[in-house]
Structures are given as C-alpha cells and as structure tokens.
Amino acid sequence: MPELPEVETTRRGIEPHLTGRRLRSVTVREPRLRWPVDERVAALRDRPVLAVRRRAKYLLLDLDGLYLGVHLGMSGTLRVVPEAAPLRKHDHVDLVLDSGQLLRFNDPRRFGAVLYLPDLEQHPLFTGLGPEPLDAVFTGEWLHRRSRGRKASVKTFIMDNATVVGVGNIYAQESLFLAGIHPSRPAGRISLARYQRLAEAIREVLARAIEAGGTTLRDFTRVDGQPGYFAQELRVYGRAGEPCRQCGTPLRGGRHGQRSTVYCPHCQR
Structure with missing residues (x-):
C-alpha cells in the first residue's frame, strides 16, 4: 500500500x-x-484548482470552496496524460483540465477513493487525526505526553493516526531501528529523551523516502511511471534473517497488530 x-x-x-x-x-x-x-463529483464543472495538498495519505485538490479528495488505496495511481490518451483497464475517473490534459485515476483493486469534501474539517475521515510528521508541532514531547499510561507497543503507538499521521509499517520499522528502540517496548515506558530521538528518526526516514521517490512496492510506481528508490536504503523492513547493516547480528522477525515487523535484537532495546 x-x-x-x-x-x-x-x-x-x-x-x-x-x-x-x-x-x-x-x-x-x-x-x-x-x-x-x-x-456531485461527476457534476463538477469549471472549477479553479488553487492548490494540491496532502493530509495524511489523502491528496486534496483545493477547488475554491470545496476539496476533491483522492486516496490511492492498495493499488491506485494518478497520472497526468493527454486528453486523447487511450483508456487502460481500471481507468475509473478522469479529471479534465483546461490545458488539454487529464488527471486519470487507475485502481485495479478499487480500494481507493475519490471524495467530494465540502467541509473538510468536519468530515469523519479527517477529525481526530494527529499532526503531520514533518510539521513543527510533531515533537518528542508530543509523543512522550501522549504515550503516558499506554501499554501498547511503541510500533503500534506510532502507527496510530491519532498519534501521528502517515507512519505506516515500512517507515515505523525503519524509524524505530534508526532510533534504537525495540518495536515491542510498551509506549508508556519510553523516556522523553528516547521519544525525542524517535521523532527525529521519523522525520529523517520520511524525508529521505520522499527524496528517493518512495519505496518500490508491488503495486506502487511514481506519477511518471518510474519506481521509487528508497527500497535500496531499507535497513530492516523485509530483511528478517539477514545481517544487520549496523552490527552484523541476524535480524529477527515478528508481528505487531497483525503486521510483520523486523528488528535488530542488538541495536534496538
């Protein structure tokens, strides 16, 4: 995904x-x-596109008074193509622009979404979301304060969108490795200093992944059709049994909240 x-x-x-x-x-x-x-999506006509924003994993087209939201789901892609471009299988929605181009949404599994959002702040999908991980309000102090009394694992904690948005399975594992924190450690038993390192690690990992164009997943390519290259930098994700690139210890695998997890038993405590 x-x-x-x-x-x-x-x-x-x-x-x-x-x-x-x-x-x-x-x-x-x-x-x-x-x-x-x-x-109402199909009825949209002659609307200015003021900006293209992102909130969590939702893309938001600002249409001057309302938003059109897109979620890519498991296999969705968006591509800008000429208006005369031939249709491919699973091309479900076209946004026709005044430039002679289309923004085309393709989704083989149909787990994605195209949303009409006249009141973004009150929509149930957006209420209760935590801060963006690259915004200044996301800090170690925020994580430490919110984690007090939590018995859930720290990996589950940082993957909760009410804690911080957009830290999925790949980047949670990579961030915990960079911060030297074992993914099973209870969230409420981690110190402020360690949460400060974790907040920095999350920002660093996500910023590097964005710069590399994302990670090559089975269904993901960039908008230009090319794969992301962050997979070449992965330290733990998908590498169970392989040597840790930092200390050489074989990496171990496990599960947290029904999601696979790989970690180094020596580097992560």
Whole structure:
C-alpha cells in the first residue's frame, strides 16, 4: 500500500500540472470504489484548482470552496496524460483540465477513493487525526505526553493516526531501528529523551523516502511511471534473517497488530 512518502511523491508530481488550471469536467466510469463516488463529483464543472495538498495519505485538490479528495488505496495511481490518451483497464475517473490534459485515476483493486469534501474539517475521515510528521508541532514531547499510561507497543503507538499521521509499517520499522528502540517496548515506558530521538528518526526516514521517490512496492510506481528508490536504503523492513547493516547480528522477525515487523535484537532495546 502506498504510504505517506509515496503519496507525497505523487502530490509533487501532479501539482505543477494542476495548480492554476481549471477543472473543466469530471468523468466517472466506475463509481464502485472503496466508498461509492458521490454524484456531485461527476457534476463538477469549471472549477479553479488553487492548490494540491496532502493530509495524511489523502491528496486534496483545493477547488475554491470545496476539496476533491483522492486516496490511492492498495493499488491506485494518478497520472497526468493527454486528453486523447487511450483508456487502460481500471481507468475509473478522469479529471479534465483546461490545458488539454487529464488527471486519470487507475485502481485495479478499487480500494481507493475519490471524495467530494465540502467541509473538510468536519468530515469523519479527517477529525481526530494527529499532526503531520514533518510539521513543527510533531515533537518528542508530543509523543512522550501522549504515550503516558499506554501499554501498547511503541510500533503500534506510532502507527496510530491519532498519534501521528502517515507512519505506516515500512517507515515505523525503519524509524524505530534508526532510533534504537525495540518495536515491542510498551509506549508508556519510553523516556522523553528516547521519544525525542524517535521523532527525529521519523522525520529523517520520511524525508529521505520522499527524496528517493518512495519505496518500490508491488503495486506502487511514481506519477511518471518510474519506481521509487528508497527500497535500496531499507535497513530492516523485509530483511528478517539477514545481517544487520549496523552490527552484523541476524535480524529477527515478528508481528505487531497483525503486521510483520523486523528488528535488530542488538541495536534496538
């Protein structure tokens, strides 16, 4: 599943083609996505695209008074193509621009979403979300304060969108390794100093992943069709049984909250 760096990479790829253009119309070929596409999406006409934003793993097109939201789900992709580009299988939604181009949403598994959002702040998908991990309000102090009394593992804690948005399985493992924290340690038993290191690690890992264009997953490619390259930098994710690149100890695998986890028993305490 595309995680925050992959979504941010997509945002940066499509933004120059959309910001400052006008959305002439929308074509919905398949409304049966994760949630049925609202009929008001297909009725959109002649709306300015003021900005392309991101909140958590949602892309948000600012249409001057409302937002059009896109979630990529498990296998969704967005590509900017000429208006005459031939259709491919699973091309479900086209946003027709005044430039003669389309923003085309393709999703083989249909776990993605295209959302009509007249009131973003009150929408249930966005209420209760924690801070963005790259924003200044996300700090070790925030993690430490929110974790007090928590018995859940620290990995589960930082993957909770109410704690911080967008830290999925890959980047949680990589951040905990960089911070030297064992993923099973109870969240409420980690010191402020260690949470400060973890907050810095999360920012560093995500920033590097965005710079590399994301991680190559089975279904993910960038908006230009090229794979992300952060996979070449992974220290623990997907490497159970291989030697730790820091100390040489064989990496161990386990599970947290039904998700696979790899860690170094020597470097992470």
